[in-house]
Amino acid sequence: MSNRLSSIFALVAVISVHAAAIGLALWTPAPKTQDLVLPTLQGILIPAPPAEAVQVPSAKELPPPEPPPPEPEKPKPKPKPKPKEPPKPKPPIQPPPSEKAISLPEETVEEASAAPPPQVAVPAQKDNDTLGAPVTPPQKDANPMNTPAPAYPNLSRRLKEQGTVILDVLILADGTVGEIHIKQSSGYKRLDETAVKAVKRWRYTPARRGSQPIDHWHEQPVEFSLH
Numbered sequence: 001m002s003n004r005l006s007s008i009f010a011l012v013a014v015i016s017v018h019a020a021a022i023g024l025a026l027w028t029p030a031p032k033t034q035d036l037v038l039p040t041l042q043g044i045l046i047p048a049p050p051a052e053a054v055q056v057p058s059a060k061e062l063p064p065p066e067p068p069p070p071e072p073e074k075p076k077p078k079p080k081p082k083p084k085e086p087p088k089p090k091p092p093i094q095p096p097p098s099e100k101a102i103s104l105p106e107e108t109v110e111e112a113s114a115a116p117p118p119q120v121a122v123p124a125q126k127d128n129d130t131l132g133a134p135v136t137p138p139q140k141d142a143n144p145m146n147t148p149a150p151a152y153p154n155l156s157r158r159l160k161e162q163g164t165v166i167l168d169v170l171i172l173a174d175g176t177v178g179e180i181h182i183k184q185s186s187g188y189k190r191l192d193e194t195a196v197k198a199v200k201r202w203r204y205t206p207a208r209r210g211s212q213p214i215d216h217w218h219e220q221p222v223e224f225s226l227h
Contacts, residue, residue: 133210138171138218141203150198152224153190161188164223165195171204173213186224195222 140147156162163186170178177200185192199220207216 133212135214135216136208138175138204138207138216141175141205146203148198148201150194150222150224152226153194156188156190156194156224157226160226161186161191162224162226163187163191164221165192167195167199167220167222169199169218169220170215171206171218172215173206175203175206177202177204178215183219191224195224198222 153161164184165182165186166184168181168183170180172178180196180200182192182196186195199222204218206213207218208214
């Protein structure tokens with residue numbers, strides 16, 4: 001019985017506590033709400049200046065325009081090779097003027113052509129006898145004193161050098177020897193030189209055209225023999 005009463009009292013206590021909490025909540029005043037005040041902006045409108053009064057910035061103030069980028073250089077076309085010109089023909093080679101040729105001025109040539117032809121000298125009777133006359137070749141002088149044989153070189157004898165030298169001799173009109181050329185060698189220089197020295201002292205009967213003595217080239221052999 002006592003347990004039942006204690007349970008009733010506990011239930012009544014719980015109910016009373018809840019009721020007190022509800023009552024307290026109902027009687028408590030609600031918190032005041034604060035009104036939000038938005039800020040206001042105040043200003044003055046200024047009219048825009050007329051178009052004429054607007055100052056245009058000077059050119060000095062403007063930055064200089066950037067130069068355009070340089071264009072890339074175009075490759076130069078290679079020149080076309082020129083066609084080779086055909087070689088010019090060489091002028092004909094003119095023979096050099098002879099020593100006897102004399103160049104005359106034009107006036108002198110005209111005067112010479114206008115002058116009468118010179119008179120041809122008529123050869124005398126003596127000259128006519130020699131013109132076209134046969135030539136008698138020169139001969140060795142018959143006197144052996146005038147044509148001594150060349151001395152045989154001692155060294156050539158020991159070496160047994162021998163042979164024949166053929167000389168071209170210019171015999172002058174007075175019978176003396178003018179020039180000597182070795183036409184054919186003996187094969188030994190020592191013998192050739194000995195022959196030239198000997199013949200240079202010789203005297204000849206000169207060549208003649210008709211009865212007139214003349215200069216004449218004569219072929220003179222000189223033999224060197226050990227037999």
